[in-house]
Amino acid sequence: MWKLIKLEYRKNNIKKYLWGAVAAAVLLGIFMFALAFLGIANDPDTGVPDAAPGNEVISASVELFTSMVFLVFTSVMLSTFIVSAYKNKTMNLMFSYPIKRQKIIASQMAAVWIFNFTALVLTKLLLYSTILIGSRFMASSFILDYHMGSLGFYIQLLLKSAVIVSMSFIALFTGLAMKSSKAVIVTSFLLIFLTQANVGDFTLADNAVFPVILTLISLLFAFLSVCGAEKKDLI
Numbered sequence: 001m002w003k004l005i006k007l008e009y010r011k012n013n014i015k016k017y018l019w020g021a022v023a024a025a026v027l028l029g030i031f032m033f034a035l036a037f038l039g040i041a042n043d044p045d046t047g048v049p050d051a052a053p054g055n056e057v058i059s060a061s062v063e064l065f066t067s068m069v070f071l072v073f074t075s076v077m078l079s080t081f082i083v084s085a086y087k088n089k090t091m092n093l094m095f096s097y098p099i100k101r102q103k104i105i106a107s108q109m110a111a112v113w114i115f116n117f118t119a120l121v122l123t124k125l126l127l128y129s130t131i132l133i134g135s136r137f138m139a140s141s142f143i144l145d146y147h148m149g150s151l152g153f154y155i156q157l158l159l160k161s162a163v164i165v166s167m168s169f170i171a172l173f174t175g176l177a178m179k180s181s182k183a184v185i186v187t188s189f190l191l192i193f194l195t196q197a198n199v200g201d202f203t204l205a206d207n208a209v210f211p212v213i214l215t216l217i218s219l220l221f222a223f224l225s226v227c228g229a230e231k232k233d234l235i
Contacts, residue, residue: 001103001106001107001110004099004103004104004107004111005107005110005111005114007107008081008107008108008111009111009115012077012080012081014115017077017115020073021073021115021116021119021123024069024070024073024119024123025119025122025123025126028065028066028069028123028127029126029127029130031065032058032061032062032065032127032130032131033130033131033134035061035141035142036058036061036131036134036135036140036141036142037134037138037139037140037141039141056142056143057142057143057144057145058131058140058142058143058144058145058146059128059145059146061142062124062127062128062131063124063160066120066123066124066127066164067160067164067192067195068192070116070119070120070123070164070165071164071165071167071168071188071191071192072185072188072189072192073116073119074112074113074116074164074165074168074188075168075171075172075184075185075187075188076184076185077112077115077116078108078109078112078168078169078171078172078175078184079172079175079181079184079185080181081108081111081112082105082108082109082172082175082176083172083175083176083179083180083181083184084181085108086176086179087179087181102226102227105225105226106226109169109172109222109225109226112168113165113166116165116168117161117162117165120161120164120165121157121158121161124157124161125157128146128148129148131144132144132148159211160211162215163211163214163215163218166215166218166219166222167191167195167214167218168188168218169218169219169221169222169225170187170191170217170218170221171183171184171185171187171188171191172184172221172222172225173221173222173224173225174187175187176225195210195214
């Protein structure tokens with residue numbers, strides 16, 4: 001499996017995605033620093049952040065923006081690695097190998113998942129570290145509600161990152177069903193609105209049960225995508 005994953009990285013020129021992830025992390029870092037310390041989110045009249053209820057803490061903004069960026073980023077990679085491979089007929093070559101189609105699709109999905117999970121975790125660590133260091137010298141507009149010396153912080157960070165990256169499998173299944181790369185991207189945006197948006201005071205972002213349900217659904221769609229590979233005709 002690992003050989004297939006490395007093959008996918010070489011075949012799809014993983015370096016360009018690596019630089020893309022680095023650029024996203026740097027831009028997010030600059031934005032979050034400005035959000036926390038330069039007052040770009042502050043109400044001009046009150047001088048306090050104009051945030052939705054429950055988003056007065058800095059972790060809410062970090063989770064929101066990193067989730068948005070990397071859910072779309074993961075979906076774009078899945079679209080390129082899998083859906084576009086069907087449309088460009090390069091999947092014909094892959095399926096000519098003496099390897100089960102299911103294993104090939106699983107390796108492509110695993111390659112994207114591993115890359116983006118790692119990138120998301122490192123990006124979050126960068127943002128939280130940057131804000132923590134900045135708080136030593138400047139006053140933050142948001143409440144710093146995390147403790148990087150706590151084991152629970154890292155467990156929660158890993159679990160939330162796994163959920164966000166896994167959600168992209170729902171977008172992938174939609175794209176394969178509709179035979180469209182654009183459908184993958186559109187579905188990822190819809191998932192962002194569903195999981196991160198606020199309707200008045202109501203949001204699913206802080207619901208403890210919803211991430212578990214969403215992860216199970218994501219794994220189901222991943223399973224269906226892999227199992228359907230043997231019967232699926234090339235797009």
